[in-house]
Amino acid sequence: MASDEKGVLWQGAEGMDVIPGASEVVNRLKAMGKNVFLISNNSTKTQDNYFDKCTTLGFNIDKDHVICAPYVLGQYLKEINFRKKVYVVGAPALAQEIQKAGIRCIGGGPERINGSIYNAVASGALGLDPEVGAVAVGFDRDFSYDKLVRAAGYLSNPECLFLATNTDEKYPVVGTKYHLPAAGILVKAIEQTTDRPARVIGKPSLNIFYMLQARYGVQPQKSLIIGDTLSSDIAFGNESGMWTVLVLTGVSSLQDARSLSLTHDPSLQKQVPLFYLNSVADILTLLDAPVSNDVNEQQH
Incomplete structure (x- = not known):
């Protein structure tokens, strides 16, 4: 099951x-x-987070039977012997699972490009790390135009991998008529900006x-x-x-x-x-x- x-x-x-x-x-x-x-x-929780939650709530599930998208993304990079850095547009859980797989990553949290973004792009002053070889995208409450520009900068290199935890576009607020935007909205923004499809890891x-x-x-x-x-x-x-x-x-x-x-x-x-x-x-x-x-x- x-x-x-x-x-x-x-x-x-x-x-x-x-x-x-x-x-x-x-x-x-x-x-x-x-x-x-x-x-x-869900790209905001690690395998450990989910296992602890299952234990607390009374679900008898083996830890290795907890399969969440951040964990699978980290394991995928490990299996392909990825050696470069990953630029993460996502929650801390995504970075943690990538790091647990033995892979370095940067990004996470709020980001700001100083001064004019146009001038930063034109002059090559975006602050892009030359060791980055992949962009990994999940749900990110700190998503911004600045992150979108940096992600597009990395993905302008066709050899840079473009990975997404999932493409779910919304989730309901129970008891209301409202939906909140989910990771798929951010993935789609980067896909549209770069004219590149993400490799989706989750369902x-x-x-x-x-x-x-x-x-x-x-x-x-x-x-x-x-x-x-x-x-x-x-x-x-x-x-x-x-x-x-x-x-x-x-x-x-x-x-x-x-x-x-x-x-x-x-x-x-x-x-x-x-x-x-x-x-x-x-x-x-x-x-x-x-x-x-x-x-x-x-x-x-």
Whole structure:
């Protein structure tokens, strides 16, 4: 089983409100011998952050089964034997996971280019580090025009890698009609400025799926992904060949899924789940449901 977290296992502004029954589901599946993975696009948390949170909230998940986009990005750079520096446009968690992989990085926090930015670009005084060989982008509350200019400066070199944790464009403020802009908005700004597409590490890209296959032998036909977002979770599951379940406790609604099922656009069709549940807790009801005698007779 592969599961996203916010909107599936917990909710709330601080993400500390456990969805009723969620921990029981995870712990029950673990007790049944199932592999349970927590998969997140959130670029503001490290693997350690998530593991500590799971422990605090009563989820029995192995640390190495916590797969977040910053961690995967750091592991990707390690696997390709990346030796240069990374310019980070993102939260401290992204820089920490890159550094844990043994790779140097710069950036992070507020940045300001002194004087006229136009003159700085024209005179080559942007302060670009010649050792930078990659730009990594995630959610960044300190994002600014100055950072956009510096990122574009590095990416003007075609050999400089352009990586993004995820392309989620918004997330809802629970209990209101509002959405907040997410990492995908920043990624898109840099893509538009540089005329270069980012290599996306998180869902719906299959990088995480390939890691699950390589490390744990995950077989898609025997795996179930439960998510609350059609464009990332469900698209990821369908693209990788997993069974997909939408829960209605997060971003996407049942009406969203029904609308997409009517489209003729193949890319949107990939976002349609096979099943839906009101909540992940409904799995407990399914696990406890008696097996039909008719089914038993058919199997014989």
